[in-house]
Amino acid sequence: MKTKLSTRIYELRKEINLSQTDLAKKIGASQKAVDFWEKGINEPKASFIIALSKYFGVTADYILGLED
Secondary structure (H helix, E strand, C coil): CCCHHHHHHHHHHHHCCCCHHHHHHHHCCCHHHHHHHHHCCCCCCHHHHHHHHHHHCCCHHHHHCCCC
């Protein structure tokens, strides 16, 4: 089920034309994990939310859908 979190990860990745595989390598995750996050099957651990926020230059609250 798509969530604000899954949508945010997908949109941030697409904005910079990055593949799931490349994003996974940048943050130390697997491509399958990124795929599951974007599909809303699983949610990333806190350490990956921090890595995503640092990589994309946004807050963790933004990724989590708590702010716009």
